[in-house]
Amino acid sequence: MNSNFDISSKRKLLYKRKRKRQLIFKIYIVLLAISILSLILLLNKSTPVNKKVISSSNSLDNKIIICIDPGHGDFDTGAKSSSGIFEKDIVLEISLKLGKLLEENDIKVIYTRTNDSLPWLETANDSLKERIRISKAFKADIFISIHCNSNYDDISAKGIETWYKPNDESSKNLALILQTSLSNLNSTIDRGIKTYDNKDDALAVLELNESISALVELGFLSNTYDEKYLNSDKGKEAFAKSIKDGLLNYIESNKDIIIKKRSNKAM
Ligand SMILES: [Zn+2]
Structure with a gap:
């Protein structure tokens, strides 16, 4: 059991x-x-x-890259006003202000120079090529060159104009938007957008540039009226803000073109 x-x-x-x-x-x-x-x-x-x-x-998830090119620098003073103001100094100040404003708007900014010394010391022609090389190396979507005009044969000449490369519709459109924004300041005469017919007259920074590009001439240093505004803090601030507004307007309405250009460059 x-x-x-x-x-x-x-x-x-x-x-x-x-x-x-x-x-x-x-x-x-x-x-x-x-x-x-x-x-x-x-x-x-x-x-x-x-x-x-x-x-x-293939999208704009990555930041837009803008190359700002303050004209001239160092030995190359550019235009000079009758009171001794150099173009190279005025355009540098405006360029640095512009860059700050763009960065505040989530744009990646690169400069061809950030002070009076050039990172290269060559002839003026090499200097222009070097500016384009910098823009290309950093894959800039947009290139903007900032200058002042002068005409000592006619010191009454004044006004703002924007240049673009011939047969480049994107750059022409950018030039138009920038010129509109700048002329809205009513600081001087609106001289409109301009291009060149002849390769000999070509503006090298535009002609050799593969980015969407424009060159602004913000007024005549040979004209006392334009010079006064260009050399004032108010004028410099206003130009920087106006170029920033123009660039942001262009980007907003041309995203497809910028994406297309990026993918073409990547190929
Ligand atoms: Zn110049």
């Missing part, structure tokens, strides 16, 4: 243990299934992120 009882209770015990092992196995399988399912869900979720990274070169 005792031995029978022993056998029966042993069986029961063995059976219980077997049931326990089966339960543990079942729990293990369920946990494994949950883990695999979670992993699949996680991978699915991360797929769109990967797709986004791949497509980012």
Whole structure:
């Protein structure tokens, strides 16, 4: 009786243990299934992120890059006013103000120079090529060269004008938007947008440039009226803000063109 009882209770015990092992196995399988399912869900979720990274070169997820080119510098003074103000100093001040404003608007800014010394010391022609090389090296979407005019044969000549490369519709459009923004200041005469017919007259920073580009002439240093405004803090602030507004307007309405240019460059 005792031995029978022993056998029966042993069986029961063995059976219980077997049931326990089966339960543990079942729990293990369920946990494994949950883990695999979670992993699949996680991978699915991360797929769109990967797709986004791949497509980012084709969108404006990356910041717009603008190259600001303050004309002249160092030995190359540019135009000089009758009171001894140099073009190179005025355009540098306006350029640095412009860069700050653009950075506040999430634009990546690069400069061809940030002080009076040029990072290169070559002839004027090499200087222009060097400016384009910098713009290209940093993959600038837009290049803007900032200058002042002068005409000592006619000191009554005054006004703002913006130049672009011939047969370049994007640059012409940029020039038009910049000129409109600048002439809205009513600081001087609106001389309109300009291009050149002859390669000999070509403005090298535009002609050799592959980016959407424009060159602004913010007034005549040979004209006392224009000079006064150009050399005032109010004038410099206003020009910087006006060019910034023009650039942001252009970017806002020409995103597709900028993306297309980027993908062409990447090829
Ligand atoms: Zn100049």
